[in-house]
Amino acid sequence: MTKLAEEVETYFPYVGVRPYQDDFITTIFEAVEGGRSALVEGSNGLGKTVAALSACLPTATKKKLKILYVARTHRQHDRVIEELKTISAKRSVSGISIRGRHEVCLNHVATRYAVDVRAFMEICELLKTKERCPYFENIEKKEYEFSSLQREITSKPYKSSEIQRICRKRGFCPYELVKSVLPDVNVIALSYLYVFDPVIRHVFLKSLATSLDRIILVIDEAHNLTETAIDIASSRLTLFAVRQAEIEAQKFNHRDIATFADLARQEIEKEATKIKKESLVPSEFITKLVKEKAGIEDPLRFFEHMEDAGNVIRRSLLAEGKNPRSYILGMGEFLKRWTDAAGDESFVNVISRYMSKRGGPTARLEIVALDPSKITAPVFSSVYSNVVMSGTLQPLEAYMRIVKLPDNTIQCIVPSPFPKDHVLPLISLGVTTAMERRTPEMYGKIIGRIEEIVQNTPGNTGVFAASYEVLNALLSAGLENVLARPLFNERRGMNSRENEKMVAEFKACADGDGAVLLGVQGGRSSEGVDFPGNQMNSVAIVGIPYAEPTPRIKAQIDYFDRRFPGMGREYGYVLPAMKKASQAAGRPIRTLSDMGAMIFLDQRFAAHYCQGFLPLWICENLRVLPDADHTISRELRHFFKEAS
Numbered sequence: 171m172t173k174l175a176e177e178v179e180t181y182f183p184y185v186g187v188r189p190y191q192d193d194f195i196t197t198i199f200e201a202v203e204g205g206r207s208a209l210v211e212g213s214n215g216l217g218k219t220v221a222a223l224s225a226c227l228p229t230a231t232k233k234k235l236k237i238l239y240v241a242r243t244h245r246q247h248d249r250v251i252e253e254l255k256t257i258s259a260k261r262s263v264s265g266i267s268i269r270g271r272h273e274v275c276l277n278h279v280a281t282r283y284a285v286d287v288r289a290f291m292e293i294c295e296l297l298k299t300k301e302r303c304p305y306f307e308n309i310e311k312k313e314y315e316f317s318s319l320q321r322e323i324t325s326k327p328y329k330s331s332e333i334q335r336i337c338r339k340r341g342f343c344p345y346e347l348v349k350s351v352l353p354d355v356n357v358i359a360l361s362y363l364y365v366f367d368p369v370i371r372h373v374f375l376k377s378l379a380t381s382l383d384r385i386i387l388v389i390d391e392a393h394n395l396t397e398t399a400i401d402i403a404s405s406r407l408t409l410f411a412v413r414q415a416e417i418e419a420q421k422f423n424h425r426d427i428a429t430f431a432d433l434a435r436q437e438i439e440k441e442a443t444k445i446k447k448e449s450l451v452p453s454e455f456i457t458k459l460v461k462e463k464a465g466i467e468d469p470l471r472f473f474e475h476m477e478d479a480g481n482v483i484r485r486s487l488l489a490e491g492k493n494p495r496s497y498i499l500g501m502g503e504f505l506k507r508w509t510d511a512a513g514d515e516s517f518v519n520v521i522s523r524y525m526s527k528r529g530g531p532t533a534r535l536e537i538v539a540l541d542p543s544k545i546t547a548p549v550f551s552s553v554y555s556n557v558v559m560s561g562t563l564q565p566l567e568a569y570m571r572i573v574k575l576p577d578n579t580i581q582c583i584v585p586s587p588f589p590k591d592h593v594l595p596l597i598s599l600g601v602t603t604a605m606e607r608r609t610p611e612m613y614g615k616i617i618g619r620i621e622e623i624v625q626n627t628p629g630n631t632g633v634f635a636a637s638y639e640v641l642n643a644l645l646s647a648g649l650e651n652v653l654a655r656p657l658f659n660e661r662r663g664m665n666s667r668e669n670e671k672m673v674a675e676f677k678a679c680a681d682g683d684g685a686v687l688l689g690v691q692g693g694r695s696s697e698g699v700d701f702p703g704n705q706m707n708s709v710a711i712v713g714i715p716y717a718e719p720t721p722r723i724k725a726q727i728d729y730f731d732r733r734f735p736g737m738g739r740e741y742g743y744v745l746p747a748m749k750k751a752s753q754a755a756g757r758p759i760r761t762l763s764d765m766g767a768m769i770f771l772d773q774r775f776a777a778h779y780c781q782g783f784l785p786l787w788i789c790e791n792l793r794v795l796p797d798a799d800h801t802i803s804r805e806l807r808h809f810f811k812e813a814s
Contacts, residue, residue, distance in 0.1 A: 177228035183256040188217050189587035197582045198225035198557050207556035207579040211563040213586040213787045215762050220253040226386050235554055236380050237357045240365050241390040250359035254327040265327040265357030271345035274334045277303050292494045305343040324354040353379040362398045366545050382552035392560040393749045396542040403539030407504040409532050414497040424479050430464050441521055442533035448522040450721045453512035470509055476502030516541035518725045538722050540729040547574035562752040562785055586787030594767040594809045595788045597775045600797025603636050603713030613647040619771050620710055621652045626806035629684045629704030634696045634754040636713030638662045660689035669694045680704040691715040696754035706758040708767040716747045748783035
């Protein structure tokens with residue numbers, strides 16, 4: 171056991187450390203103190219949040235640096251503030267968790283009429299300009315009270331929800347209050363977008379009044395970062411948006427833009443009829459459309475003309491007190507990005523067909539990014555220090571290469587703190603969701619194994635399928651009929667509120683006879699939710715969540731093969747799937763007292779190649795069961811009998 175540095179002990183709020191937590195803290199402290207970065211894999215139950223904060227605060231305080239703690243969910247952001255409050259009882263420190271202005275807004279006009287985030291921002295600016303937001307107006311009207319509130323918020327840690335509650339009571343805008351105190355707090359818990367989206371980061375850093383080189387960046391659940399970076403760098407243009415741009419152009423008498431939008435819509439529709447689901451499109455598709463079909467000599471200049479027209483329309487609508495939204499502007503921005511990405515091998519262009527929310531067929535064009543490091547590397551190379559951590563990062567060298575962390579980054583895998591007899595990882599042979607084996611007989615066999623798991627689990631059971639196709643196939647094959655417990659199943663397109671309600675109802679069953687939660691690997695329930703105690707005693711991992719081999723996935727593999735010869739399939743196809751499976755498997759194990767069984771219902775997990783991508787804390791106890799009925803039952807009965 172490593173003794174904590176004296177500087178760290180002044181911040182660490184608990185009497186003792188958990189097993190291996192001191193190693194985790196020391197690794198981060200030494201890296202940050204030396205101005206280096208740390209890439210650390212640590213399992214659930216290690217206490218990573220308080221460990222990372224305690225390790226970073228001494229250097230941040232001494233060198234007057236700011237800590238940005240990025241995580242995926244609001245619950246994780248709040249967890250940072252909860253731990254910071256514990257620390258502040260020992261050593262004075264301030265911090266806030268922040269949410270987007272649309273999530274904290276108190277103005278019912280804005281929240282009622284905004285259809286998306288961009289529309290909300292436009293309505294918000296409109297209301298402020300027209301002096302129709304009392305919460306914003308009160309900042310000037312009650313200046314002394316607002317200043318007092320600023321001092322209060324910067325004196326100790328506050329969650330975003332707590333700030334919102336205070337502002338509702340006192341009549342101030344929560345977003346403006348948070349923005350005003352950003353330069354004066356020690357720690358900020360926030361989403362990935364504030365740091366990694368270049369446009370949002372530029373605005374955020376202005377409010378922060380701090381440059382990147384004065385920031386210690388902590389990235390929690392860092393296995394999500396690659397996918398987030400890809401999403402940030404990508405862009406899309408729907409047929410609906412093109413049609414709206416055409417209508418807008420006609421209304422504001424931009425005949426050239428209306429004619430072009432009509433032609434673009436026709437060409438996209440025509441191209442979409444040639445494909446079944448998705449196809450790559452050469453970058454010349456837009457160039458030919460503009461030059462040959464529309465007769466426009468200079469495409470880039472025309473797209474800039476669309477942007478200019480869109481901005482004029484926005485200002486005009488704003489002056490009239492209307493929602494300042496311009497589809498012409500959005501279309502111009504997309505086409506300009508398309509042009510900028512032409513010839514860059516780290517992007518591909520895609521056309522895809524899908525069903526709209528109304529149930530009708532439609533299509534879209536997409537600029538799909540292939541290289542997450544284009545988003546991550548500029549940040550990693552600019553901040554004072556990076557602390558990158560998760561329970562599923564192996565192999566670390568692959569992660570470092572994909573996101574381009576600095577060469578001198580310290581890599582560390584911290585052993586699991588869980589007693590080995592608290593974790594039961596099993597692989598069941600004889601079942602698989604491999605495409606060529608997806609038969610009624612196979613699904614029937616998988617359901618039989620799930621039934622064994624549920625019957626021999628004392629509390630709640632989680633079942634996470636490789637995809638919605640597999641999930642729906644299990645339901646169609648009669649899964650619900652064989653379960654003697656209530657079934658809660660995740661649905662495609664479920665919003666966060668619906669999902670939270672479903673999960674809460676499932677968790678409530680832990681106090682009774684138990685229930686079953688059916689979801690997908692990589693979904694909200696399998697990554698963003700904790701299930702301590704009896705809230706989930708066993709979890710079944712049904713299949714490996716390999717992505718459908720679409721043209722964009724094949725392009726991703728080919729790109730990584732060019733960048734990392736021979737590693738394309740591993741980096742672009744295998745690693746993302748195994749990380750999702752590992753995250754889902756870890757749901758029952760959240761605290762040191764938890765007992766959790768994880769059963770991998772796919773024989774492909776038994777291959778040494780696949781096991782090489784599972785976390786060490788799973789592989790240590792992993793056993794392979796033969797293809798026979800009742801073997802799972804015997805293992806679970808023995809495991810939970812020992813636990814009682």
